[in-house]
Amino acid sequence: MTLAVLLLLFQLKVPDAAQFVGAPQGTPITGAVLETRTNEIGHLLRCPVCQGMAVSDSPAEMAVNMKGQVRELLARGYTEEQILRYFELSYGEFVLLSPKKEGVTGMVWVLPVLALLIGAVVVFFKFRKLEQALPAATPAAAPALEDPYLARVRDMVGGDKP
Amino acid sequence: MNRSVLLIGIVIAAALVAILFMGLGKNPAEIRSPLVGKPAPVFALREVGTNRTVDITQYRGKPLVVNFWATWCGPCWEEHPILVANARMYADSASFLGVVFQDKEDKILSFLQQRGSSYPTVVDDAGKTAIAYGVGGVPETYFIDAQGVIVAKHNGPMTPDILRENLQKVLPQ
Numbered sequence: 001m002t003l004a005v006l007l008l009l010f011q012l013k014v015p016d017a018a019q020f021v022g023a024p025q026g027t028p029i030t031g032a033v034l035e036t037r038t039n040e041i042g043h044l045l046r047c048p049v050c051q052g053m054a055v056s057d058s059p060a061e062m063a064v065n066m067k068g069q070v071r072e073l074l075a076r077g078y079t080e081e082q083i084l085r086y087f088e089l090s091y092g093e094f095v096l097l098s099p100k101k102e103g104v105t106g107m108v109w110v111l112p113v114l115a116l117l118i119g120a121v122v123v124f125f126k127f128r129k130l131e132q133a134l135p136a137a138t139p140a141a142a143p144a145l146e147d148p149y150l151a152r153v154r155d156m157v158g159g160d161k162p
Numbered sequence: 163m164n165r166s167v168l169l170i171g172i173v174i175a176a177a178l179v180a181i182l183f184m185g186l187g188k189n190p191a192e193i194r195s196p197l198v199g200k201p202a203p204v205f206a207l208r209e210v211g212t213n214r215t216v217d218i219t220q221y222r223g224k225p226l227v228v229n230f231w232a233t234w235c236g237p238c239w240e241e242h243p244i245l246v247a248n249a250r251m252y253a254d255s256a257s258f259l260g261v262v263f264q265d266k267e268d269k270i271l272s273f274l275q276q277r278g279s280s281y282p283t284v285v286d287d288a289g290k291t292a293i294a295y296g297v298g299g300v301p302e303t304y305f306i307d308a309q310g311v312i313v314a315k316h317n318g319p320m321t322p323d324i325l326r327e328n329l330q331k332v333l334p335q
Contacts, residue, residue, distance in 0.1 A: 014286075065288060087293075095296075
């Protein structure tokens with residue numbers, strides 16, 4: 001390797017995550033754990049050039065590069081939260097496959113639960129209304145009458161009612 | 163009861179239509195980058211075909227147009243002559259810098275030799291600079307002011323009008 005190339009390598013600089021999210025707040029990891037965590041975080045990030053695919057699932061070069069970046073940041077001790085924040089600061093919330101549970105996107109999480117609760121309350125009150133209406137209808141609806149034919153036979157033989 | 167159910171249905175449908183209308187009315191090329199208004203991520207990359215390093219900080223004090231592109235990208239071919247011509251036209255007031263990623267060096271050199279250039283082009287080998295700038299697909303162009311702050315971003319091929327309009331945002335008034 002010539003001196004010129006060595007000098008060049010020394011001068012090259014790519015944007016550092018520290019510029020966005022500060023120093024690593026976790027512990028550096030290696031080996032199989034590093035690969036597992038890289039895949040897990042890659043599943044939380046959207047590949048920007050694919051149709052709704054996670055970085056971990058896409059063979060696109062952009063996704064491969066992003067996954068490489070996740071791996072490098074994990075190896076340096078960055079936490080999952082810091083890594084997701086780093087990508088969000090570059091790409092916007094669009095890059096997160098699960099919308100954040102705050103702000104306007106928080107509605108995505110709140111509204112279905114709210115709709116379910118309102119539905120449950122409506123169903124509860126409907127049932128209670130039905131229950132209140134039922135006791136009045138019961139005596140007329142189920143008169144315990146003896147079969148008239150059987151009653152006539154009983155009269156004829158002079159037997160007692162059971 | 164039926165009337166209130168109908169009313170609720172109409173309100174929900176109207177809200178959904180309004181959201182859909184707002185979304186469809188937006189220009190996809192004008193997706194606001196979270197980096198707009200923030201300092202441009204700093205990088206120093208190798209100029210294509212040389213061993214010279216181009217450091218973005220050397221452009222401070224003058225507006226800078228950073229164009230991410232690749233030779234395999236059709237729209238990049240379209241916009242290339244516009245960028246080259248405007249870089250010459252605005253040479254005194256603004257600098258231009260090309261950043262190529264996901265490409266082969268021989269192809270970039272051949273492209274530039276055939277089609278000409280009027281500004282440096284650097285190579286982003288592992289795509290880390292593109293990721294830091296939130297580049298989804300090429301071409302994407304960033305307009306950085308003299309203080310090194312990203313003022314505007316354009317997704318998609320550049321036209322003379324779009325270029326002029328965005329340059330006005332970074333050029334001194």
